[in-house]
Amino acid sequence: MVAISPTPHxxxxxxxxxxAVYQRLRKPLxxxxxxxxxxxxxxxxxxxxLTPEAVEILFGKGHQLTVHKWLYQEGQFAAQETLTxxxxxxxxxxxxxxxxxxxxxxxxxLAYTDGIALGFDLPLRISGNIKGTLGCMLxxxxxxxxxxxxVIRALRHVHMSxxxxxxxGVKAGDEMRLKIGGPCGLSLDKMLVRTDKNFKLEVxxxxxxxxACNLQPDTLCExxx
Amino acid sequence: MVAISPTPHxxxxxxxxxxAVYQRLRKPLxxxxxxxxxxxxxxxxxxxxLTPEAVEILFGKGHQLTVHKWLYQEGQFAAQETLTxxxxxxxxxxxxxxxxxxxxxxxxxLAYTDGIALGFDLPLRISGNIKGTLGCMLxxxxxxxxxxxxVIRALRHVHMSxxxxxxxGVKAGDEMRLKIGGPCGLSLDKMLVRTDKNFKLEVxxxxxxxxACNLQPDTLCExxx
Numbered sequence: 001m002v003a004i005s006p007t008p009h010x011x012x013x014x015x016x017x018x019x020a021v022y023q024r025l026r027k028p029l030x031x032x033x034x035x036x037x038x039x040x041x042x043x044x045x046x047x048x049x050l051t052p053e054a055v056e057i058l059f060g061k062g063h064q065l066t067v068h069k070w071l072y073q074e075g076q077f078a079a080q081e082t083l084t085x086x087x088x089x090x091x092x093x094x095x096x097x098x099x100x101x102x103x104x105x106x107x108x109x110l111a112y113t114d115g116i117a118l119g120f121d122l123p124l125r126i127s128g129n130i131k132g133t134l135g136c137m138l139x140x141x142x143x144x145x146x147x148x149x150x151v152i153r154a155l156r157h158v159h160m161s162x163x164x165x166x167x168x169g170v171k172a173g174d175e176m177r178l179k180i181g182g183p184c185g186l187s188l189d190k191m192l193v194r195t196d197k198n199f200k201l202e203v204x205x206x207x208x209x210x211x212a213c214n215l216q217p218d219t220l221c222e223x224x225x
Numbered sequence: 226m227v228a229i230s231p232t233p234h235x236x237x238x239x240x241x242x243x244x245a246v247y248q249r250l251r252k253p254l255x256x257x258x259x260x261x262x263x264x265x266x267x268x269x270x271x272x273x274x275l276t277p278e279a280v281e282i283l284f285g286k287g288h289q290l291t292v293h294k295w296l297y298q299e300g301q302f303a304a305q306e307t308l309t310x311x312x313x314x315x316x317x318x319x320x321x322x323x324x325x326x327x328x329x330x331x332x333x334x335l336a337y338t339d340g341i342a343l344g345f346d347l348p349l350r351i352s353g354n355i356k357g358t359l360g361c362m363l364x365x366x367x368x369x370x371x372x373x374x375x376v377i378r379a380l381r382h383v384h385m386s387x388x389x390x391x392x393x394g395v396k397a398g399d400e401m402r403l404k405i406g407g408p409c410g411l412s413l414d415k416m417l418v419r420t421d422k423n424f425k426l427e428v429x430x431x432x433x434x435x436x437a438c439n440l441q442p443d444t445l446c447e448x449x450x
Contacts, residue, residue, distance in 0.1 A: 112436035113338055124408055124439065153439075156409065183349055184381065188437075189410040211337035212411075212437035214349065214378075 009072060010217045011038045036163050037201040040072055041178070041221045043210035044154070047097045048083065048108040048138070054147075055102060058083060058140025065100040072202050073159060075101065086137040087118035096138075107150045108136060111208040115153065125152040126192060156209060157192040158223060159199040169225060171195070178203055180213045181220035191223070234297060235442045236263045261388050262426040265297055266403070266446045268435035269379070272322045273308065273333040273363070279372075280327060283308060283365025290325040297427050298384060300326065311362040312343035321363075332375045333361060336433040340378065350377040351417060381434060382417040383448060384424040394450060396420070403428055405438045406445035416448070 015038030022029045055063055065079040079098040085108060086092055093114060107130055115122035123133050135147040158176060165171055172195040178188040188209060203223065205215075213219070240263030247254045280288055290304040304323040310333060311317055318339060332355055340347035348358050360372040383401060390396055397420040403413040413434060428448065430440075438444070 112439055113432065116436070153409075183415065184378075185414040186434075186437075187412040187414070189412070190408065207338065208433055208436040209411075211341070211433040212413075214337055 009038075009040045011040045011221075014038065035201075036167050037161070039201055039203070039221055039223060041180070041203040041205065041215065041219075042072060043207055043215060044109065044204050045097065045207055046093065046108075046110045046114050047078070047099050048085075048106070049099055049103045050106050051104060052102045054106050054138070054145050055081075055098075057143050057145045058138060060142040063142070065098060065102065067100070068097075071099070073200055074198060077101075081140075084139040085118075086139060087120050088134065088136065089119040091118045093118065105130065105150065106145075106147050107152065108138075108147070109152060109154045109206070111206045112153055113208050120151065122151065122153040124155055127152075127154045127157070154204070154206065155192050156188055156190070156203070156205050157194050158201070158203045159194050159196070160201050161197055161199050162195055164199075164201045165193065165195050168223065177224045178205070179222040179224055180215060182213060182216070184213055185219075186213045187224075234263075234265050236265045236446075239263065260426075261392050262386070264426055264428070264446055264448060266405070266428040266430065266440065266444075267297060268432055268440060269334065269429050270322065270432055271318065271333075271335045271339050272303075272324050273310075273331070274324055274328045275331050276329060277327045279331050279363070279370050280306075280323075282368050282370045283363060285367040288367070290323060290327065292325070293322075296324070298425055299423060302326075306365075309364040310343075311364060312345050313359065313361065314344040316343045318343065330355065330375065331370075331372050332377065333363075333372070334377060334379045334431070336431045337378055338433050345376065347376065347378040349380055352377075352379045352382070379429070379431065380417050381413055381415070381428070381430050382419050383426070383428045384419050384421070385426050386422055386424050387420055389424075389426045390418065390420050393448065402449045403430070404447045404449055405440060407438060407441070409438055410444075411438045412449075 018033040022033060065081055067077045068080040069078045071077055077100050079100045081098050082095045084092060084094050085096045110122060112122060130150040133149045134151050135149045136151050138145045170193045172193055174193040175190045176193055178191050180186055243258040247258060290306055292302045293305040294303045296302055302325050304325045306323050307320045309317060309319050310321045335347060337347060355375040358374045359376050360374045361376050363370045395418050397418055399418040400415045401418055403416050405411055
């Protein structure tokens, strides 16, 4: 498995530079600089998570996902492998990226724009909560795999460590607001807080949300209670 | 020209019912009900505006746009005619709706999602301000028309009459905020105020913005200073 370590995210570099500059100037840090960790906001394009069994059916016996690009959360990656999704009205999405490593459930995360293109009424769900949702057919080079459920729009959410949760005064399951600046800025309500000691502070929004505000690497973002 | 008068927008019916119920109960109206006019929020899918000359080149000598559906603003309509747009990298958008009546300039309004699909870096502009923007090729049944400029993402905006502007305490050119409720609600900043004595109170957002919050006919919306 060959994979290049990613360049640090712009928000991480900015956070470190900000802290160093204020320290050198012996001035108190502004609120955003005083946070224990930089805020990274990433747009998740449509993708799927698969079980090892589904990977074998789609790509062949014994196949393992290969790393295309490491993601910001430790150990998570975009795989080189992609799939074709066939919706309930026989409409198709090609090049659906798989995210690794494998999970214990199969789940496809689409934007509402994708759902409209597929003629699919997507339910808004917390990732992992797929009970009672519609499924789809996946097509890989070695075969077809029918998902009986699991096609969702993922609820916007922020990953954070317990330290970050303490700093922002929130706990797992709380809702926060994400303020995004720029000439077509907006504030996203009801952003779910997810905590784990291994999580790096990162917001995941989808392409509809990212395009609504034209999120760029240098757009100012802020999480608020 | 045959066109059916549209059913009143849900927000209009709600506004009238709310006023009637509170009057019958002899109770003071809540803030939203006390506004002079109902707030209608509509999602503009990608579309274009054309000059009469462009319509003739694309659809044939003497051709006039025919009404497919009347829009909320008086006299505005979605035409039956659609076009094929060919972007600078030869990628295509089919069935691009034309809005009528004809204008004095040619303008294509796309969402950033469309821009990404076309490989197009869309500028964010106030409708009508297209100087220095990129163009595209349009293809109709009678011929091609090359737009030298005019492909934009339109800035989110609210149409209002001077009465509405007085009520909200704003004037043309001001920026307001649009709060949209629901399970993935958001607030859109920097919504431009446009006033005209013939305007009905209506917000126009694009499909990225509408899909980011899954705007439905019964989603609660509010304009704020």
